Amino acid sequence: MALDKPYKDIPGTIIFDAEQARKGYHLNQFCMSLMKPENRERYLADRRAYLDEWPLNDAQKQGVLDLDLNACMREGGNIYFLAKIGATHGLSFQQMAGSMTGLSEAAYRDMMVGGGRRPEGVRLKDQDGWTPPEVGQPAQALRPDAPARYTSAVFTSHVPAIGSAMDFGKTEEPYWKKVFSGYEWSRQWMSQNTPDVIILVYNDHATAFDSSIIPTFVLGTGAYYPVADEGYGPRPVPDVEGFPELAAHIAQSVIMDDFDLTLVNEMVVDHGLTVPLSLLFGDVEAWPCRVIPLAVNVVQYPVPSGRRCYELGKAIRRALDKWDGEPLDVQIWGTGGMSHQLQGPRAGLINAEWDNAYLDLLIADPVGLTAWPHLDYVDEAGSEGIELVDWLIARGAMDDQFGGGSPEVRHRFYHVPASNTAVGHLVLSNPSD
Ligand code: DHB
Ligand code: FE
Numbered sequence: 134m135a136l137d138k139p140y141k142d143i144p145g146t147i148i149f150d151a152e153q154a155r156k157g158y159h160l161n162q163f164c165m166s167l168m169k170p171e172n173r174e175r176y177l178a179d180r181r182a183y184l185d186e187w188p189l190n191d192a193q194k195q196g197v198l199d200l201d202l203n204a205c206m207r208e209g210g211n212i213y214f215l216a217k218i219g220a221t222h223g224l225s226f227q228q229m230a231g232s233m234t235g236l237s238e239a240a241y242r243d244m245m246v247g248g249g250r251r252p253e254g255v256r257l258k259d260q261d262g263w264t265p266p267e268v269g270q271p272a273q274a275l276r277p278d279a280p281a282r283y284t285s286a287v288f289t290s291h292v293p294a295i296g297s298a299m300d301f302g303k304t305e306e307p308y309w310k311k312v313f314s315g316y317e318w319s320r321q322w323m324s325q326n327t328p329d330v331i332i333l334v335y336n337d338h339a340t341a342f343d344s345s346i347i348p349t350f351v352l353g354t355g356a357y358y359p360v361a362d363e364g365y366g367p368r369p370v371p372d373v374e375g376f377p378e379l380a381a382h383i384a385q386s387v388i389m390d391d392f393d394l395t396l397v398n399e400m401v402v403d404h405g406l407t408v409p410l411s412l413l414f415g416d417v418e419a420w421p422c423r424v425i426p427l428a429v430n431v432v433q434y435p436v437p438s439g440r441r442c443y444e445l446g447k448a449i450r451r452a453l454d455k456w457d458g459e460p461l462d463v464q465i466w467g468t469g470g471m472s473h474q475l476q477g478p479r480a481g482l483i484n485a486e487w488d489n490a491y492l493d494l495l496i497a498d499p500v501g502l503t504a505w506p507h508l509d510y511v512d513e514a515g516s517e518g519i520e521l522v523d524w525l526i527a528r529g530a531m532d533d534q535f536g537g538g539s540p541e542v543r544h545r546f547y548h549v550p551a552s553n554t555a556v557g558h559l560v561l562s563n564p565s566d
Pocket of ligand 1: 291473
């Protein structure tokens with residue numbers, strides 16, 4: 134079930150999508166480097182030498198050397214990026230655009246002055262055999278035997294002190310033993326049920342994203358994510374291997390499903406992502422599977438609602454359902470929470486009744502849970518309890534939300550405290566697993 138890309142057939146046009154972006158990643162980043170005067174100077178002084186500093190393929194390098202923008206476009210370049218090359222050579226946008234048409238500069242200018250290129254004959258709809266695309270509704274049922282199987286969901290708090298307890302060998306201390314006892318079953322189960330890839334939903338804690346940019350939903354489409362230094366030095370845990378092909382597929386499907394994501398190829402990952410990995414996999418030399426990070430903004434209001442997160446989960450499952458690549462065992466993890474407040478005179482707030490009601494509804498009635506407003510999370514579970522919206526993404530993607538059977542509750546754990554936080558942990562499996 135290939136993704137719908139009707140724009141690929143528009144005559145004389147290359148649409149820059151995630152696939153092209155991946156192909157042209159270094160070419161476009163090379164173009165961006167030309168925004169600095171000192172780089173433009175070095176490039177113009179010895180173009181070949183400057184290009185050789187970048188991991189470009191031969192066709193990309195030759196395209197730049199020839200100022201052949203069509204060739205650069207075919208190799209994944211995007212015109213807004215490529216324009217930095219033209220600008221460096223003193224070319225106007227009209228000269229750049231004209232250079233791709235086969236017309237002389239004068240003929241192109243005259244065409245524009247004469248009203249521009251007429252659309253008749255150069256549209257998709259003017260091509261032989263064209264039929265208008267069907268406007269479908271988002272799928273509400275799952276494809277049987279889809280190669281990417283969402284087997285289980287894992288939900289857990291991601292308190293930084295849990296990571297420190299592991300990193301500094303304190304797991305046997307009575308305070309921490311009580312926390313880690315809740316993960317013994319899961320670690321054992323995980324060793325038998327290691328997925329190929331985890332879509333790991335978490336919230337960045339002013340680590341990869343600061344006040345200069347506040348993206349609501351960030352999907353990691355990169356190949357590799359270094360462990361962040363959050364101020365204490367990086368945790369001594371492995372860096373994270375991504376899954377660019379699957380992430381680009383998910384991005385394409387989810388955005389075409391009217392869900393706007395921010396796509397990030399390079400970012401560091403903080404405790405929100407690494408502590409859950411440590412909890413479930415223990416101390417390892419390398420994480421045993423690939424990870425697609427999905428970061429939700431809960432730092433600066435407005436943050437997405439539980440309903441929006443649930444709907445994003447559904448869109449992600451529709452994307453998995455359309456994957457036609459290698460067979461994959463996929464888990465989706467929801468992390469953060471449960472109740473905690475890290476700020477102000479109300480710091481230390483814990484609401485065990487509310488947390489357990491949340492767990493009950495997450496298991497049995499996630500749609501009912503989506504009716505809970507933001508105010509409830511913050512008022513009842515503390516200002517940082519809002520992290521729990523992350524969990525609804527993993528839950529919205531499960532089989533029963535597409536007419537399948539209810540998930541099996543494999544494991545449930547609740548404990549107060551770890552640092553300032555109530556620790557909640559659930560493992561739910563789809564019945565197909
Ligand atoms: C704590 C919990 C968190 O989820 C977090 O992001 C930072 C700190 C805590 O309990 O100390
Ligand atoms: Fe947190």
